[in-house]
Amino acid sequence: MDIVKSILNEEEKADPSKSTSVHKDEELDIDLGTLLASDYNTLHVKAIKSERNSYLKDLTRDNVQLLINKIWELPIERVDEAIIAVLPKPQFVLPRSRIIPKPKPLTKWQQFAKQKGIQTKKKGKSKLKWDEELKEWIPTYGYKRTKAQEQKEWLIEAKDDADPTTDPFSKAKLDKKERQSKNELQRLHNIAKSKNIKLPRVGLPTRDHFSNSQQLSEALTIARTSTASVGKFQSKLPKEKDAKGIAKEVSGMKRKRKAPPLNVVEEKSQNKNLVDSILEKKAKILHESYSTGTAEIKQSATKNNKKKKDSLKHSKNAKKPKAGKGKRDLHKKVGGRKRR
16 A cells, blocks of 8 residues: 555646545445446536536546545555556446347257267467468468369369269269258258257158148148149049148139038028128128118118008009000010910
């Protein structure tokens, strides 16, 4: 602490305007573990309006000076001609803007290496490697490595069993793409395994994919009807039938017609079910331009009934029409009795 006091006294003698003593009405809430100082004193509104920049600079200078004074009160150490203060544990917990990231799941190789105790080589080596053929330094990975590989493999030795018509360069590119796709598929398998996602196996389906026979028959029907002819020319197995209710899902597939009702009661029940289904959907039976209420519809229905009754009365009281003379014109409507 004598070293600290001597340093502060020297600074005060050099520049007396920069005093280390600062007066505050309310002491600052200082957390030395996070180097956080909270000032709860009231601000001077007039000073902010008149001289904002100078007021804020003085305020920050005083608060920082109080924080530094608290730091110099801590136990100190000297490391290579430098004085270091030992900070205590933080008391103020700073909130995180995002959730703490979860650790990445281990890959299949990493799990195997952990079980067997295999230690991977660290990437502390240099990226460049000396090549004896090209007589230059080549990177071990990156786009420049591919160019160097093309310079080295400008000639490919043909094997005795190889086909002379095939191009070895194109075959090498194809093999490389297959290896890349295989590695990518393995990477996706590792991700699915870490997240407990079931993947379909290659070959025959198992009970994991189809829990009952109905699902299996539906899958077979969809696979057979997923052609341009909707499965018309696809051969069926003996005693194979289409799955029930699959015609709604497969567009273009013929649906089985329902048999006609056997009696009046069955016909009434079918009509009743049809009407119930229409009313449940709340379909608009009336035309869109027809905007009338239920009361007006009832009035119009009663008026139509009255007109029908009046026309029937008039027809009963009316005289019978006379028979026409001469030949009847079929294009004109002429009254008279119909011959039986």
